[in-house]
Amino acid sequence: MNTTDTLIAEIEAHSAHNYHPLPVVVATAEGAWMTDVEGRRYLDLLAGYSALNFGHGNRRLIDAAKAQLERVTLTSRAFHHDRYLAFCTQLAELCGMEMVLPMNTGAEAVETAVKTARKWGYRIKGVPAEMAKIVVAGGNFHGRTTTIISFSTDPEARADFGPYTPGFEIVPYGDLTAMRAALTENTVAVLLEPIQGEAGVLVPPAGYLPGVRELTRERNVLFVADEIQSGLGRTGRTFACEHEGVVPDVYVLGKALGGGIMPVSAVVSSADVLGVFRPGEHGSTFGGNPLACAVALEVIAMLRSGEYQARAAELGEHLHRELAPLKDTGRVTQVRGRGLWAGVDIHPRYGTGREVSEKLMDRRVLVKDTHGATIRIAPPLVISKEDLDWGLAQLRAVLGA
Numbered sequence: 001m002n003t004t005d006t007l008i009a010e011i012e013a014h015s016a017h018n019y020h021p022l023p024v025v026v027a028t029a030e031g032a033w034m035t036d037v038e039g040r041r042y043l044d045l046l047a048g049y050s051a052l053n054f055g056h057g058n059r060r061l062i063d064a065a066k067a068q069l070e071r072v073t074l075t076s077r078a079f080h081h082d083r084y085l086a087f088c089t090q091l092a093e094l095c096g097m098e099m100v101l102p103m104n105t106g107a108e109a110v111e112t113a114v115k116t117a118r119k120w121g122y123r124i125k126g127v128p129a130e131m132a133k134i135v136v137a138g139g140n141f142h143g144r145t146t147t148i149i150s151f152s153t154d155p156e157a158r159a160d161f162g163p164y165t166p167g168f169e170i171v172p173y174g175d176l177t178a179m180r181a182a183l184t185e186n187t188v189a190v191l192l193e194p195i196q197g198e199a200g201v202l203v204p205p206a207g208y209l210p211g212v213r214e215l216t217r218e219r220n221v222l223f224v225a226d227e228i229q230s231g232l233g234r235t236g237r238t239f240a241c242e243h244e245g246v247v248p249d250v251y252v253l254g255k256a257l258g259g260g261i262m263p264v265s266a267v268v269s270s271a272d273v274l275g276v277f278r279p280g281e282h283g284s285t286f287g288g289n290p291l292a293c294a295v296a297l298e299v300i301a302m303l304r305s306g307e308y309q310a311r312a313a314e315l316g317e318h319l320h321r322e323l324a325p326l327k328d329t330g331r332v333t334q335v336r337g338r339g340l341w342a343g344v345d346i347h348p349r350y351g352t353g354r355e356v357s358e359k360l361m362d363r364r365v366l367v368k369d370t371h372g373a374t375i376r377i378a379p380p381l382v383i384s385k386e387d388l389d390w391g392l393a394q395l396r397a398v399l400g401a
Contacts, residue, residue, distance in 0.1 A: 003038055004038060023361075024361060026042075031055045032044050032047075040364065042361070042365065043366065043379075043390065043391045045379045046367055049378070050197075050234050053232060058260070065261050065262070065295050068294035069291065072290050073290055074285075076285050077287065077288065081289075082290075084290075084293055087100070087102070091268060091300055094238065094300055095253075096247060097251065097268045097270060099268070100267070101116070102292070103266065103267070104292075106252075107148060109228065109254050109266060110191075110252055112282065113226075113250055113252045115282060117134055117222050117250070118132045119276045121188030127188060132167060133184065135169050135187055135189070136192070137174075137192055138173055141198030144157060149164070150168060169182050174202075174205050179212060179215060187219065189224050190221060190222070190224065192209075192224070194230050194244075195341070197376070200376070201337045201376060203336055203338055208244075209241060210244050210245065223249050224250040225246075227252060228255050231256070233303060233339075233381055234256070234340060236309055236313030236314075236338065236339035237313075237339075238309055243338065252266075253266050258295055258299075259298065262291060264295065308381045311381050312381050315385060315388060316338065316340045323335045323342055326396070329399070332401075340379055340383075342377040344374065344375050346374070346375065346399070352369065353374050356375055356398055356399070357375055365391045379391070
C-alpha cells in the first residue's frame with residue numbers, strides 16, 4: 001500500500017467510524033488549496049462546511065491567534081478576561097442585537113438556543129411548566145446531540161439513539177400553512193435554518209421567512225435563525241436572513257466565527273431574551289475563552305469591512321451562472337443555492353453524489369455528497385475566480401458535460 005492507503009487503514013483501525021471521509025489525507029493547506037501527505041494539491045470546494053469561509057491559514061486570523069497564545073488562552077468563566085467585553089459588544093453590534101452567550105460548537109449553540117427559548121417561554125411568556133413547544137422544519141440539520149436528533153427527520157441521525165427528548169413539533173420546510181397550524185399558546189420558538197445546508201442547500205420559497213417572522217410576532221413566539229452554516233458571509237450577506245429582509249429574535253452562530261482555527265459559537269439576542277439566565281443555569285468551561293475571542297474578534301472585523309460578503313455575492317452569481325447550464329445536459333436534475341453555496345443534484349444515470357465526489361477527488365477537487373444524489377459546493381470566500389472556474393471545469397468533465 002502507498003502512504004495514503006496505509007494511513008487510512010490505520011485511521012480506520014483506531015477511530016470510530018462515525019464519518020465516511022473521502023480517501024485523502026491532508027497535511028497542509030493555504031487559501032483554497034490543500035496538500036496531502038504525498039504532495040498532491042487539491043482545490044477545496046467545501047471549506048469545512050463553511051467553517052473556513054476565510055480560507056486555510058488566513059494570515060490575519062493566524063496572527064491574531066498567535067498573539068493571544070502568548071498572553072492567555074483560558075480562564076474559564078470563573079473569571080473575566082480582557083477580550084471578552086470586545087467580543088460580546090462587537091458581535092452583538094454585528095447582529096444588531098444586545099447580548100451574547102458564547103459556546104464552542106454549533107450543536108452547543110443550538111442546545112443553548114433551545115434552553116433559552118424554553119426559559120423565556122416560562123419566565124416571560126408565561127407558558128405552564130413543562131409545556132413549552134418548539135416548532136422546527138423537516139429536513140433540518142442542527143447538530144447531533146440527543147436533544148437535537150430528537151427533532152431530526154434523518155433516519156441515520158436518529159436510529160438507535162432513543163429515547164428522544166419531547167417538546168418539538170416538525171412541519172414541512174417552506175410551508176407557511178403548516179407553520180401557522182403548528183403554533184399554539186404553548187409554542188415558545190420556531191427554530192429554522194434560513195437555508196437548509198445538510199439537506200442539500202435548500203432555499204425556501206420567496207416570502208417564507210418573512211411569513212414566519214410575521215407569524216411569530218403575532219403569536220408572541222421567538223424566531224430563532226440557525227445561521228451556523230449560512231451566516232457570516234457565505235450567501236453574499238452577513239446573514240442569509242437579510243436576503244428576505246428578516247431580522248430574527250435570536251441568531252445561532254458557529255463555524256466561520258472561529259475562522260477555521262478555534263471552535264467558536266454563540267447565541268445572540270436581545271437583553272429581554274438572554275436576560276432570563278441566572279448564574280449556574282447554563283455554562284461552558286471553554287465558551288468565550290480568550291483565544292476564541294481573539295480569533296472571533298478578527299473575524300468580526302473582517303466581516304465589518306463588507307469585503308467578504310461582496311466577494312461571495314459576486315463570485316456566487318458567477319458560480320450559479322456556470323452551474324445552471326448543467327441542467328440542460330440532463331446530467332444534473334437541479335441546482336440550488338445562494339452566494340458561494342450550491343447544491344447540485346446528480347442524475348442517477350451519471351452516478352451517486354459519493355461517486356461524483358470521488359471522481360472529482362481524482363481530478364484534485366474536493367467536495368462532499370449528501371443524501372445520496374447531491375454534492376455541495378461551498379468554497380472559501382477567498383477563492384479566486386480562476387480557481388473556481390478550474391474546479392467547475394473538472395465537474396463538467398466528470399459529468400461528461
